Amino acid sequence: MNVTNGSEASAGGEASEGATYVLSIYSRLCQDGPPCCTLVVPQGAMATSVLQDAVATLGVGGAEGGGADLYQLVEVREEGGPEFVLEGADRPVERVLLWPPHAQTQHPQSQGYYFLLRSHGDHSHGDGNSDGPFQEQDVDDLCSLSVLSEASILATLRTRFYANQIYTNAGGVLLALNPFCFLPIYNPIHMKLYNGQRPGRLRPHVFAMADRALCAMLHRRSSQAILITGHSGSGKTQTANFLLHCLTALSHKGYANGMKRTILGAGPVLEPALSELQWYEMFLSFQQETLPSSASARPLSYIC
Numbered sequence: 302m303n304v305t306n307g308s309e310a311s312a313g314g315e316a317s318e319g320a321t322y323v324l325s326i327y328s329r330l331c332q333d334g335p336p337c338c339t340l341v342v343p344q345g346a347m348a349t350s351v352l353q354d355a356v357a358t359l360g361v362g363g364a365e366g367g368g369a370d371l372y373q374l375v376e377v378r379e380e381g382g383p384e385f386v387l388e389g390a391d392r393p394v395e396r397v398l399l400w401p402p403h404a405q406t407q408h409p410q411s412q413g414y415y416f417l418l419r420s421h422g423d424h425s426h427g428d429g430n431s432d433g434p435f436q437e438q439d440v441d442d443l444c445s446l447s448v449l450s451e452a453s454i455l456a457t458l459r460t461r462f463y464a465n466q467i468y469t470n471a472g473g474v475l476l477a478l479n480p481f482c483f484l485p486i487y488n489p490i491h492m493k494l495y496n497g498q499r500p501g502r503l504r505p506h507v508f509a510m511a512d513r514a515l516c517a518m519l520h521r522r523s524s525q526a527i528l529i530t531g532h533s534g535s536g537k538t539q540t541a542n543f544l545l546h547c548l549t550a551l552s553h554k555g556y557a558n559g560m561k562r563t564i565l566g567a568g569p570v571l572e573p574a575l576s577e578l579q580w581y582e583m584f585l586s587f588q589q590e591t592l593p594s595s596a597s598a599r600p601l602s603y604i605c
């Protein structure tokens with residue numbers, strides 16, 4: 302797999318607006334013919350067009366030149382490791398840009414990180430080991446994995462991440478992967494969608510978590526706490542904001558007067574420099590405004 306920037310690739314005659322990249326695509330289709338082809342593509346090239354070009358260049362599409370729909374473009378990370386089938390709108394170059402630097406330039410298949418052309422239904426790994434070390438499954442809850450191991454969990458999260466499924470349940474815990482890009486899953490329609498839904502009916506989402514906590518507090522009259530944890534830059538602040546926005550929106554539905562004001566007041570309190578007393582006051586105020594006066598007056602538990 303080779304990736305070069307636009308000026309080098311353009312030297313071969315490719316008209317270029319911005320960067321173009323050289324992709325080497327390996328074939329697992331037949332013994333005859335070239336084992337790989339090299340394509341010069343723009344950064345935004347979609348998998349559909351790359352696949353069509355690869356099929357044409359490798360001459361496996363039949364006399365009329367069609368047949369791309371018989372094949373899949375697959376990203377391989379680590380030889381013998383998981384293989385990710387690219388959807389038509391996926392952009393192969395963007396995948397490459399997420400690879401380690403050494404894998405973004407001269408890149409023989411034997412060192413992993415490459416694209417593969419394979420026919421539909423061929424799920425065997427390049428090393429002939431069809432079981433492979435990982436089990437790729439698309440499950441919303443990691444507890445549903447048939448094999449629960451670090452490898453299967455990572456493979457599952459990776460597969461979901463590439464399908465823009467950044468949220469995954471692990472029992473009562475919600476795992477969130479930072480997409481580092483805008484995803485259209487935080488609008489009011491989604492809030493409405495998740496409002497009042499039974500757990501497990503919809504894809505995991507931070508709104509489902511907010512809704513569940515609020516419902517539990519209102520209906521069971523018991524204190525709730527949501528702990529958000531992760532490395533720096535993993536998305537804790539964003540997640541807290543999404544939670545607060547969701548809780549705020551739900552308060553519009555008339556669950557409790559003053560809840561919106563209290564929730565929005567939580568922003569400054571979420572800063573780590575504030576004292577335990579401020580945490581306590583915020584949660585106590587939230588509870589008093591939200592729960593009927595007959596409810597328990599004990600403070601909400603919290604972890605920070």
Ligand SMILES: Nc1ncnc2c1ncn2[C@@H]1O[C@H](COP(=O)(O)OP(=O)(O)OP(=O)(O)O)[C@@H](O)[C@H]1O
Binds near residue numbers: 484
């Ligand atoms: N769900 C998301 N959707 C889109 N972008 C996100 C999401 N979560 C995080 N990001 C991106 O990642 C960046 C870092 O996230 P954030 O500031 O929430 O991390 P953090 O865990 O609070 O970091 P720190 O602990 O250093 O304060 C954000 O500025 C945003 O660009």
